[in-house]
Amino acid sequence: MLKEIEIQNFRCFEQIKISGFERVNLIGGKNNAGKTALLEAIFLNVVPEPSSILLLRELRKESLLAMKAMPDKAWDNLFHVLEKDKSILIIGTDENNDTNQFTIQPIDPKIIDRKTLNLSTSHTNKSNESTFWVSSSTDLLIASSKGLINVNGDTDGITTDSIPTTGEVPIIPSFIRISGKELTQAYDRARLDDKDSEVLKAFQVIDPAIESVESFSIGEPTLYLRRKGEKRLPLSLFGDAMNRVAYIMLKLVNAKHKILLIDEIENGIHYTNHRNFWRILFRLAVELDTQIFATTHSLEMLQAFADVGLEPNQECSSAYFELARKPKTNQIIGIRRDLETLNYALEHQKGVRGE
Structure with a gap:
């Protein structure tokens, strides 16, 4: 079970470290506070495959035609403020203090070949480390020690990972x-x-x-x-x-990965049903040994989450994480709130969604 994640140079995150994840985790914050990006970072850390990078493009509805028209900008959206001179680094730590490290960095497509991949990965990558290279060329390649993916669907004969459908991965978009x-x-x-x-x-x-x-x-x-x-x-x-x-x-x-990532969990669900829905999720998370991360904008969903988590004999551990920006630096931080603290803030109408 994931207990902590550290993210560098990914999406809206320059650098952030969030600790104290529980069995069920709810994430709130203003628009553009990094809620969806946090789910994406967790997804990449849990499913470190070249195809996962492509799937993020699919989920964000990023146009393949636009990528082909501007190949030098094809992967810019992955990097914080387009800083492609710095690698993306995502480090996840579980309850046993074991870590998984996921790295993405640009590479010149002219030097991507089997020999380069073998030399790059044979002495740098441990079993719990995954390094990927994205090339800004008309080929739009993603390279790793597992081989190459050509976004256009072609293969160079090394190894090509299939692009999964949304049904095969543990992330549920909002829309x-x-x-x-x-x-x-x-x-x-x-x-x-x-x-x-x-x-x-x-x-x-x-x-x-x-x-x-x-x-x-x-x-x-x-x-x-x-x-x-x-x-x-x-x-x-x-x-x-x-x-x-x-x-x-x-x-x-x-869920084969024993994790579920849900963006804007409240969508379509009437507020009067929130508590009973959380009760099912809390129970199944324990019974299926699966960790849940969900985002929300809904105050009703937040209150229902706190109420269910604080019910007597509740066996499922849970926590709320508020993403907000520092006023002076504009850097995103993650604030962990236990359910008692969250409930107190809700009862006294204090800001708990990045306010």
Whole structure:
């Protein structure tokens, strides 16, 4: 379980170190305070693959055509204030004080070859260190000791990692609506592991009248829900909240990396359902031995998080992290609040979202 992360020269972070992560972690702050970037840094540290760098571009909806048109600026958005003369460094530390180090640095595409990679990695990379090079050329390459990825989809014959779909990674963006086919496939995986009942319970938080979930593969695989006394209907007809909850729950019960990253967790979920939704997440985080990181702008979601975390006999550890900028330096810092401190601040209407 991740307990601490240190980030240098990545996105909006010049340098930041955040400690004290628990089983379930909620992250707040103003716009452009680094909430999404923090999730991305955790993702890169947990899944240190060349394809992970590409996936961040996909999730940010960065245009491949724009990258091709301006290859010298293709990877600028990864680096703090475009400082590509400095490497990106992300160091994660777990509860056993073991560390994983993830590094990204630009490299001249003319010198990327098998010999260069072998020489660069054979004596510098330990088993818990991952170094990647991004090249600003018309080829738009990502290189590592595992081989090369060409963003255009070609390969130079070394080793090419496939670009994963959003369903294969532990991060849930704030805006995405997943396809019915992908949700159905994820549900069938959960059903195979006898975890499908948890998905039904989550649906019932939003609509207690839901009594069954079924998957059918007639034409395109589709999930159907049935309310008491009504005919089954496809999930797509039940609105954004149901689709969002389905995606979160299926990601959680199928999480092979034992971590789940959720951006703007409140999206689509009515505030009256926040507490029951947190209760499910807290319980499953313990039962599935999975760590959860979520961001929010919602005061109601924050209050529900504190209330559930402070309930008697709550077995799941949790903490709140507020991201804010220092007035003098504009540097982002992370402030950890235990739930008692958070609840006190909420009750006395003190600023807890970067104010």
